[in-house]
Amino acid sequence: MSASLSASEITRLQSALRRLLGSPELTVNPAPRAGMSVELAVKGEVIGTIHRDDEDGDVSYAVNMVVLEEDLPRS
Numbered sequence: 698m699s700a701s702l703s704a705s706e707i708t709r710l711q712s713a714l715r716r717l718l719g720s721p722e723l724t725v726n727p728a729p730r731a732g733m734s735v736e737l738a739v740k741g742e743v744i745g746t747i748h749r750d751d752e753d754g755d756v757s758y759a760v761n762m763v764v765l766e767e768d769l770p771r772s
Contacts, residue, residue: 701728701731701735701749702727702728702735702747702749704727706749707725707726707727707735710725710747710758711723711724711725714737714760720739722739722740723737723738723739724737724738724739724741725737725738725747726738726743734746734747734748735747737760737762744762744763744764745760745761745762745763746760746761747759747760747761748761
């Protein structure tokens with residue numbers, strides 16, 4: 698079951714993802730509206746969403762990233 702992220706969780710998650718992915722320009726933005734997922738962005742461009750799962754007391758975060766074909770380099 699997906700749950701919303703607190704401001705503290707967003708800050709901690711952003712720090713962890715910046716470190717893990719090596720990108721200081723990565724940001725985790727609060728959900729734009731209630732009931733929506735938080736957004737993962739790089740240089741202000743939203744590249745995906747993050748969902749929080751709290752099953753049986755075990756909390757995990759799932760990142761769903763989208764890459765548009767138009768953003769891929771030409772072969």
